[in-house]
Amino acid sequence: MPNDQYYKLGQTAAGNALNAPLGWDIIKGSDSVAIAVIDSGIASHADLAPVRNGYSAVSGLSHSNDKIGHGTQVAGVMGAIGDNIIGCAGINWNANIMSVKIDDANGQITVASVANGITWAANNGAKILSLSLVFASDNATLKNAIDYAYKKGCLIIAATGNDGVNGVKYPARYDNVLAVGAATNAKVRNTYSNYGAGLNVSALGTYYTVTSAGSFTNATGTSIATPQVSGLASLVWAINPNLTNDQVFELIIKGASGNGTYNNETGYGVIDIGKTLSLAQATVGGAPSVTAPTAPAAGAGTSQPKPDPEPVVPETPQEVRTPPVITLKGFTSMTLENGQAYIETGFTATDCKNVDLTSSVKVTGSVDIWKAGLYTLTYEVADSAGLTAKVTRSVTVKAPVPPPPPQAPKITIIGSNPIVLYQTSSTPYKEQSARAIDYDGTDLSSQVKITGSVNRTTAGTYKLTYSITGKDGVTATATRDVRILAPTEKKDPRTKYGLSGQAKQGGKVTHTGITSSELGFLDLSVTTIDKNMTISAQLIDTATKKAVLTDTFTAVGTKQYRIDKGKYDLVVTVDKASGNVKYGIDLLMPETAAVTIYDSPEVPLAGLPMIAPIGSNPIILHVGGTPYTEQGARAQDFMGDDLSDQVVVEGTPDTSKAGSYTITYKVEGASGKEAVATREVRVLAPNIFGVFEEEEVPLAPAPTTITVEAPINNTLMYLAIIEGIALIGLVACLFFVLRKRANPMDTPSIDKKNE
Numbered sequence: 001m002p003n004d005q006y007y008k009l010g011q012t013a014a015g016n017a018l019n020a021p022l023g024w025d026i027i028k029g030s031d032s033v034a035i036a037v038i039d040s041g042i043a044s045h046a047d048l049a050p051v052r053n054g055y056s057a058v059s060g061l062s063h064s065n066d067k068i069g070h071g072t073q074v075a076g077v078m079g080a081i082g083d084n085i086i087g088c089a090g091i092n093w094n095a096n097i098m099s100v101k102i103d104d105a106n107g108q109i110t111v112a113s114v115a116n117g118i119t120w121a122a123n124n125g126a127k128i129l130s131l132s133l134v135f136a137s138d139n140a141t142l143k144n145a146i147d148y149a150y151k152k153g154c155l156i157i158a159a160t161g162n163d164g165v166n167g168v169k170y171p172a173r174y175d176n177v178l179a180v181g182a183a184t185n186a187k188v189r190n191t192y193s194n195y196g197a198g199l200n201v202s203a204l205g206t207y208y209t210v211t212s213a214g215s216f217t218n219a220t221g222t223s224i225a226t227p228q229v230s231g232l233a234s235l236v237w238a239i240n241p242n243l244t245n246d247q248v249f250e251l252i253i254k255g256a257s258g259n260g261t262y263n264n265e266t267g268y269g270v271i272d273i274g275k276t277l278s279l280a281q282a283t284v285g286g287a288p289s290v291t292a293p294t295a296p297a298a299g300a301g302t303s304q305p306k307p308d309p310e311p312v313v314p315e316t317p318q319e320v321r322t323p324p325v326i327t328l329k330g331f332t333s334m335t336l337e338n339g340q341a342y343i344e345t346g347f348t349a350t351d352c353k354n355v356d357l358t359s360s361v362k363v364t365g366s367v368d369i370w371k372a373g374l375y376t377l378t379y380e381v382a383d384s385a386g387l388t389a390k391v392t393r394s395v396t397v398k399a400p401v402p403p404p405p406p407q408a409p410k411i412t413i414i415g416s417n418p419i420v421l422y423q424t425s426s427t428p429y430k431e432q433s434a435r436a437i438d439y440d441g442t443d444l445s446s447q448v449k450i451t452g453s454v455n456r457t458t459a460g461t462y463k464l465t466y467s468i469t470g471k472d473g474v475t476a477t478a479t480r481d482v483r484i485l486a487p488t489e490k491k492d493p494r495t496k497y498g499l500s501g502q503a504k505q506g507g508k509v510t511h512t513g514i515t516s517s518e519l520g521f522l523d524l525s526v527t528t529i530d531k532n533m534t535i536s537a538q539l540i541d542t543a544t545k546k547a548v549l550t551d552t553f554t555a556v557g558t559k560q561y562r563i564d565k566g567k568y569d570l571v572v573t574v575d576k577a578s579g580n581v582k583y584g585i586d587l588l589m590p591e592t593a594a595v596t597i598y599d600s601p602e603v604p605l606a607g608l609p610m611i612a613p614i615g616s617n618p619i620i621l622h623v624g625g626t627p628y629t630e631q632g633a634r635a636q637d638f639m640g641d642d643l644s645d646q647v648v649v650e651g652t653p654d655t656s657k658a659g660s661y662t663i664t665y666k667v668e669g670a671s672g673k674e675a676v677a678t679r680e681v682r683v684l685a686p687n688i689f690g691v692f693e694e695e696e697v698p699l700a701p702a703p704t705t706i707t708v709e710a711p712i713n714n715t716l717m718y719l720a721i722i723e724g725i726a727l728i729g730l731v732a733c734l735f736f737v738l739r740k741r742a743n744p745m746d747t748p749s750i751d752k753k754n755e
Contacts, residue, residue, distance in 0.1 A: 022274025029094030091231025520590025
């Protein structure tokens, strides 16, 4: 394995996919075969052997002037010096590269300049012509030059194109050109690689190479796959110089990964450098013929076998007057949004003698950017011999996109909904309004309109409507119910004692366990008494043993007495009777005081808690660098209470593994509502040079201000509630004292008769 820097860092997989190490065990490099890179020129580079011969098909330019850098990358793939510690390793470590520059000062390429470059290379000792370029259509000038080079014994290798379509471009599509597509290390077609009829083999679509700026890059495309095959061909010919161009062509196909099986995606498969060079070794000592697998012709929809070489090979191509060529700059087919300006990207035109005809091109057609449809622009030119050329550019204008439907803003009520307040409590009602955000993120909270009002002193349910109109003219609403509850008085039923007994004249019966829960009026009813019978009743306070009432009854009836709260015994004496007589007495005790109650508890103005992470957000760390320490978050309830110690943290970063991690902080307030905040922690790995692309942003704490959304002073509100409760207690105490003074224990004498 070579010791080149980038081969060890990233090129090893590519080399293994091509079976290059086995091939390099056979031959590492050779300068015995000249390879013509027909491209944008080749700049000098420390990891590239000096170009031994060169030519510019465009007058006044040097073949070493690679303005666009394409040709230099192609040359590096086939011939970067291997095993020299620096840079990368090409396929042939000692390649004999010829630079044939075919683009002008603006990087434009014409058929005429390419044909000129092909002819020059064939006439100046090149055995392999590497063309990492494409034309969309067949052209007689190009075909004549290809045929000329082929008959001179050259092997022409060209790229299929990077459109990702079923259709190989020219010159790769010609039968006598080895067409190369692009594949992955797994030997699957790259999605951008053209495929189908005319494709012969594939090589890797990505490969490390040199740049015209003196650096290195990992380049992609069928342009990069093609020089891999060109480098392989030079090593095959170095092993056996007696092989013909067709035999080298067929050896490369036979050595590919398809093992003789053809498919439209990769042709006969991805090249296998080790296998192909082993096959080349087997030909040494007589150069036996090599028969490649055959495939249908290009017109039949797949690749094609190589034709038998023609017997006559002219020394110079016959000059044929061909039509001029128009080359469109930019895309030949484009799509515009409705109303998007069409900008002409330009064109060039030359005749077969490379005379510039650009100024003579006539353009017809127009594009209505406000009307959907397909428009065709036609470009025509005629040369001095009257031969004409015509190309077209298609422009599709899309139908106008209907405007999105109007979007409503989002409105959210601040605080509780519903709010429940007692009519007699001191809790104030303070309007908290609502938060409103338009669909584009604009805060409209200050523009919220409130309809409705609350009468704090009158019981009832009040409905408040919050409305906001966004920039699209759509109004969003939300409603809140505010319930003012009136108190309900509750009284326990009066306690009733049903007493009965019997005795003879002079006898007494004592009824115990009589309780009065309140100061008030006692109803004593005699329900049963015999004729000519007299009874007397005494109500005895069990605490003082004193009678609080004494009365006499001769008939049924009810009398009322004022008694105090306490426990009593009722003593009934039969004063007059005939025999053993019975009586019945009912006691209806004083009624209890009314108790004020409410149907449901108060629901005050509680809102969302607030939460914010402590420290940097995001935090950026390096793998193996500063460790991550969780700093938590600050949290505050709607009423101003600190909830920081109740924050729940979810998630943790793995600082040994590159990635983006999200830490979530949650807290629940007194209202039962949850607030959430997040922090991003990005752990970065070094690039292939061992350099981190961003500096660490450590855990430095940043001051965090939590803004509570409540538009009321919560401290003052709660002080008012406490003061109100204290005032109610004071009033209750005064009421009880005054009532006691109005109803003393020594009520009207129980020895007296009641009216």
